[in-house]
Amino acid sequence: MSDLSSLKCEACQVGAPKVTEEELPSLLAEIPDWNIEIRDDIMQLERVFTFKNFKEALAFTNRVGEIAEEVFHHPSILTEWGQVTVTWWTHKIKGLHKNDFIMAAKTDEILS
Numbered sequence: 001m002s003d004l005s006s007l008k009c010e011a012c013q014v015g016a017p018k019v020t021e022e023e024l025p026s027l028l029a030e031i032p033d034w035n036i037e038i039r040d041d042i043m044q045l046e047r048v049f050t051f052k053n054f055k056e057a058l059a060f061t062n063r064v065g066e067i068a069e070e071v072f073h074h075p076s077i078l079t080e081w082g083q084v085t086v087t088w089w090t091h092k093i094k095g096l097h098k099n100d101f102i103m104a105a106k107t108d109e110i111l112s
């Protein structure tokens with residue numbers, strides 16, 4: 001279990017600090033299956049999870065939704081037959097907060 005997944009998300013306000021270039025490598029090392037995507041100048045964390053069918057993909061989707069609601073921090077989720085694409089970023093700061101890394105690690109924990 002990565003240290004990140006045991007951390008609590010902090011309340012994130014407008015103006016909260018984005019993860020710095022210096023912090024990125026060590027945070028990314030804790031979630032090696034996630035990729036950085038940049039869309040509309042917004043840095044995001046993304047991972048594609050594969051499943052046997054749509055039913056399993058949907059069950060996983062619902063679990064991700066539950067952990068998001070628990071901390072009121074929400075991902076983008078694309079649910080398809082056999083795969084789910086989860087993307088984390090913080091809308092308020094239009095980029096990556098440590099919360100996004102915590103939630104990516106917690107997302108990985110769903111399947112462990």
Ligand SMILES: C[C@H](O)[C@H](O)[C@H]1CNC2=NC(N)=NC(=O)C2=N1
Pocket residue numbers: 072073074075088089090091092093
């Ligand atoms: C009003 C605002 O949308 C809420 O404070 C929360 C809801 N969930 C959220 N989720 C994410 N990823 N980023 C946010 O900025 C965010 N804000």
